[in-house]
Amino acid sequence: MQNKDAGGIKNISADMPLYPIRVAAKLLGISIPLLRLYEIEGFVLPYKKESKQRLYSQLDIDRLACVRKAITERKIGIAGVKMAFAMIPCWKIKGCSKADREKCEAYTSSEKPCWSYKHFDNVCETSPCSECPVYRDFTDCNHVKSAIIEHTNNNGKM
Amino acid sequence: MQNKDAGGIKNISADMPLYPIRVAAKLLGISIPLLRLYEIEGFVLPYKKESKQRLYSQLDIDRLACVRKAITERKIGIAGVKMAFAMIPCWKIKGCSKADREKCEAYTSSEKPCWSYKHFDNVCETSPCSECPVYRDFTDCNHVKSAIIEHTNNNGKM
DNA sequence: TGAACTTGATAATTATAGCTATCAACTTTC
């Protein structure tokens, strides 16, 4: 029942790359080109094989299902979802230094999520955004305000 | 040249109710019904005469010009602008107590700006939202992230 | 007093964001 990294056969966890694009599209009820568009817009960072083919994890699907809801139900558009993600106080989550922040395009932007930028010379340079807690913890673009609340109230320590 | 409150004839300040709806619409280049819609959506709280007729201040015009830009240029829709305003850390700006927050619909909502709610039993009950700094200081819906930054970094000081 | 405004509401229009279909070229897989 547990998902440990040390590998057995049943090493199944929500962030394992599983579904090829066709399956992912079907799971979400959308077309393949749209799924690709969502990636360009920065809504998901799917795993890519060496052959560049995408594989989507269950978390990826969940994430996109939320985005979908925001677009179709909440009537926030693509640009709105991008803005919502851009509001995440990533500099707090990552503990960016003043220097880090000054070098970060994402810090002041409200255009698109921080993980849509290429990061030079700051704390985000070292590891890929797909492994970053800012990306990973925000499966749900509707919960950004909770994060803002959390990080404004007591310096995030609660 | 100065705008003092103590009244002379030249008591002209940016938040004086000046323009009737027809003029305001022309200044913004939109129709009257749209201007009315923007009010329903919570983008502006114009002064109302006893006869219920609206008068818009220059600040109201500026505010709506920003909203307009966000909708037409940034492609954030009406719902997106509402969400942006909802992200303002009003509880910090107003210094809401825990009790205040628990009684506040706006606190957790990311649907619409706090000043769109009716406030009972909390600190916002006492004075109209049109006079609240949360409303007044956010003429520009594109600057919400600055506020988030400010209020996450050092508890709002500095 | 009456012309010119306003109000709120509904219906109709328009513009476009969101989405899909299709394409040729390339990969993977069995």
Next chain:
DNA sequence: GAAAGTTGATAGCTATAATTATCAAGTTCA
């Protein structure tokens, strides 16, 4: 080695959000 799947790109469609046009009824104020 061939079928099935992928890639990126472009063009076209569609649903609907955004906006305007109208309406009757009520105000305002020369």
